[in-house]
Amino acid sequence: MYELSQYAFVAAFVALAAALLLHLVNVLGARGLQALSVGGGGTVSVPTFGPILDTAGRYGTILTVNSFAFLTASLVFRAIAAGHGPFSNMYEFSLAFGWGALALFLYFQFQYRLRTLALLVLPIALGLLAYATTVPSEITPLVPALQNDLLLTVHVAVAIIAYGAFAIAFGAAVLFLIQRRDTVRWLPKKVLLDEIGYKAVMVGFPMMALVIILGALWADIAWGTYWSWDPKETASLVTWLLYGAYLHARVLRGWRGERSAALLILGFGATLFTYYGNLFFGGLHSYG
């Protein structure tokens, strides 16, 4: 099972890298075409290259789906091999975070028919998988603090969805800032990017609340206190507060648009900090 999990991981990694490449061809090619037609080079090339670029995008999507399937398989095999949810060390958590980002990406892509988001989200997922290759991948038995199958699985699974959603919001926010005046034709319109960012936070924010609540519940059982300002607890609270600030900012005059987008980027920074913070600060979450 462990070997199967490793093979599936490699397949997911390769498929994802190829998917990113195809998406790059698709989007940068479209950008090239825009430059050509704007530069007065004529529209001759559009009918020739347009379909090719489109095909690249389509295969990019197919490969992303494949990568997601392999990653799912890898996590499932690993869970079977380990006998618990694959969420107990940095290797497993990186895979799971990458899985979450891909899952949410695919959901939003099929919901909005929007491939451009791939340019930001796929590198994040790929980065996480690449990071996973640098940390020990052995299955280690659970230390006493983690021996709570239900909470381990739910607490972390919900965290993965939340982080994945925040990755999508981040991608949408970056594209939003690039798109500022709705002049970039190869990018979706501003309003759409704004909406995607918001919808992603609508998924992520309640999930993050649930992560913190489940964490507090677990801490109360295992450590005898629901809150101890442990670095990871604190970072997750900061993350949640930032997205709370975003939700309030979005309806305020003067904070709509670019400033809200900036908050989403800041929020994802906090998300990554929450994810990696325990490595820098130790604290009660230092399992990885």
Add this chain to the structure above:
Amino acid sequence: MVETQGSYSAADSGKVLPAVARGGAAAARGGLWEFEVVGRIWRFFTSVRLALVLILILTGAVLVGTLLDQIPPSVLADSSAHAQWLERARTKYGVWTNAFDFLGLFNVFHGLWFRVLIGLLTTNIIVCTLNRWKGIWATVFPPRVRMSDTFFQHARYNATFAAPMTLPAAAERVKRSLRRSRYRVKMEADGESVAIYADRNRFSRFGTFLAHLSLVLILAGTVVGGMWGFSDSEFIVAEGATRDLGLGTNISVGLDHFTDEYWLEGPPKDFRSDIVIYEGGKEVKRGVTRVNSPVSYKGIRFHQSFFGQAAVMRVKDEAGAELFNAAVPLAWETRDGGRPIGSFDLPSQGVTVYVVGPRSGETDPLVPAGEMRVEVYKRSGGALVAAENVSQGTAKQVAGLNLTFARESRFTGLKVVKDPGTNIIWVASALMVVGLIMLFYLPHRRLWALVKRRDDGTAEVRVGMTAQRDMSLEAEFSRLRERVASALRGAKGGRTSAQGDNDV
């Protein structure tokens, strides 16, 4: 408060409390200056901008509290320990140390200004909630059923259908199609037209109250815990010993046995303590406390927290009478470099005996394996009387005492907690989750329709939906439009338009 409809600017500019706002004018005439002050304070706290600023400042504060080392509460209570802590901090933070300490940055979470921030945000939340209650109540109960023609012209999503049937028949079909989409339908008819209002998830808007209320409740929970709860995070009992819990209780805890197990690979597998709880000297409960399953008795929970080495010591006086015979937990560390140390008092002799174990993981020149170093100090004045090594099982005369290190043993470190506030926290958490689900996953949807009789005896149906500002109703509206169109069989699709800027 997170609002999804555009009523913020109104709340922000303080239009919402006209009675109080008018107090300003009244003050000029009649000297009701209190009203003006209250009104101003009220308006200050109704601002969402204030909430946003407070959240961002809190975020920064929490970040500072994580990045800088924080003084433990026990150290903070003791001024000399505090000074020592600062000296150590100086090596890390240099010249900034005093400034950081003055600003309370080494004690963010228990400091005054953090509490002030929390207090302001709580007030802000409560005032915003009160302020918004009426407006939200009014949009939900009772809804306005009849809308004007201009509403239908300007609604962000609107459509018009021709219905080849009588007025009541058309109204009935619209109603049925909306009901099938799980909308609640209200109708008002006059001779010439039927006005229809339909909505879904009308309680969604109250989700915002639940979510915000839960934050206030969580705060209340921490206050309750602080006032009526207690905790001892370093309750240490050695095997075979029993200790009073104190903290105003009549409870004592004994440790039968401590066990630690390890996986073959090395990492720990299980830590467990077999404990006995006594109340008023009588045994009331026996249990095994493990890391993920505490023992609890009368709302007091005993959590497995840490463990360590203990030494069973026997002491007799010169006449051979036993003065002490128990396990001494070596739960602390010597200052000179990590040897486990513990102590016990012999009040009758006026001395305190310290027991120092060997440094772990190496051969210790001061305390060889199988020995304990014993240091006897005067209780008054603290002068050293004698210091000797004793080997296991052999009695030795030290400062007129007959001392034996009988054998090694273990102690367990329990965290003992009573926190009546936790129940409030869990209720609040549930409210938060329910509130957020209502708000985000079950959004309030409203649709109005107007069915009019035409001169030829058929009917015309107009429908309109207003979108909450930050959400697209594109999909929902087109689904409903199709439903209504097919219900008005023969009415072909209808002229429709979506005036939203969200068209993709």
